[in-house]
Amino acid sequence: xxxxINYSISKTKLAALQSGLFSIGIVLALxxxxxxxxxxxxxxxxESPPHQVVKDGQISGLSTAVVDAVLxxxxxxxxxxxxxxxxxxxxxxxxxxxxIYNIARTPEREAQFEWIGKVANYKFGFLKLTxxxxxxxxxxxxxxxYAVGAQRDDFMAxxxxxxxxxxxxxxxxxxxVVETWRLLVNGKIDLMSDDxxxxxxxLKKYQLQRSDIEFVLFPPELEVPTWLALKKGSSPDxxxxxxxxxxxxxxxxxxxxVMELSYEPKxx
Numbered sequence: 001x002x003x004x005i006n007y008s009i010s011k012t013k014l015a016a017l018q019s020g021l022f023s024i025g026i027v028l029a030l031x032x033x034x035x036x037x038x039x040x041x042x043x044x045x046x047e048s049p050p051h052q053v054v055k056d057g058q059i060s061g062l063s064t065a066v067v068d069a070v071l072x073x074x075x076x077x078x079x080x081x082x083x084x085x086x087x088x089x090x091x092x093x094x095x096x097x098x099x100i101y102n103i104a105r106t107p108e109r110e111a112q113f114e115w116i117g118k119v120a121n122y123k124f125g126f127l128k129l130t131x132x133x134x135x136x137x138x139x140x141x142x143x144x145x146y147a148v149g150a151q152r153d154d155f156m157a158x159x160x161x162x163x164x165x166x167x168x169x170x171x172x173x174x175x176x177v178v179e180t181w182r183l184l185v186n187g188k189i190d191l192m193s194d195d196x197x198x199x200x201x202x203l204k205k206y207q208l209q210r211s212d213i214e215f216v217l218f219p220p221e222l223e224v225p226t227w228l229a230l231k232k233g234s235s236p237d238x239x240x241x242x243x244x245x246x247x248x249x250x251x252x253x254x255x256x257x258v259m260e261l262s263y264e265p266k267x268x
Contacts, residue, residue: 039079040076042098046085046088051063067119084152085177092230098231100229101226102120103228116246120258122222128191143160151173151180
């Protein structure tokens with residue numbers, strides 16, 4: 001009787017030991033591959049061809065290729081979310097660990113974000129429809145007499161208000177650049193800003209030729225890089241790994257393609 005009881009206790013101890021070892025094994029496995037089990041990093045953006053292209057539910061584009069490369073180097077996967085610019089900006093501004101691109105690095109935003117790296121170069125100019133011969137812009141002050149479209153919460157809206165001194169009633173704010181273009185094409189606004197290297201896709205969308213639009217002014221201060229960034233106060237480990245990954249991607253072919261504007265506008 002005594003040996004049978006001892007035998008039963010030994011079996012119980014063995015089962016407990018095996019269960020404990022199994023649990024330890026799971027913990028060690030999780031510790032050895034934390035990134036594989038982590039959730040995808042949220043990445044918010046607006047549609048803005050050719051840097052951020054949305055087609056058939058897929059996200060691509062010149063800047064997206066850089067972001068993909070950085071996340072891969074950092075051992076992360078992405079969950080891309082496309083919104084009008086103002087909403088994407090607000091999400092990134094208020095939610096830790098959410099990436100945003102392409103965002104201009106302005107003095108007002110400097111302390112609000114962790115700046116990972118540059119993912120595009122822009123040379124913004126103001127454009128009109130060629131047929132609008134009534135619109136004459138030769139200097140910055142000429143903008144003030146026209147209805148100018150910009151995106152809500154975009155740095156261009158800030159620049160038009162604070163630098164160009166555009167009257168509030170002439171500043172027409174839209175949710176995203178696609179809508180701003182729609183208003184221009186339909187004659188609802190007189191002028192808007194964009195980069196001549198970055199308009200081929202949007203011209204196709206609205207069945208325009210390059211000859212249908214005319215750039216009338218290129219303020220030198222609007223030649224700016226745009227960045228990949230996330231909210232100040234995000235995970236220090238995530239920020240560190242993203243910056244390290246960006247340094248590895250910087251200067252690569254995919255990075256040079258967008259930063260050097262080495263792509264040529266395609267014939268329409």
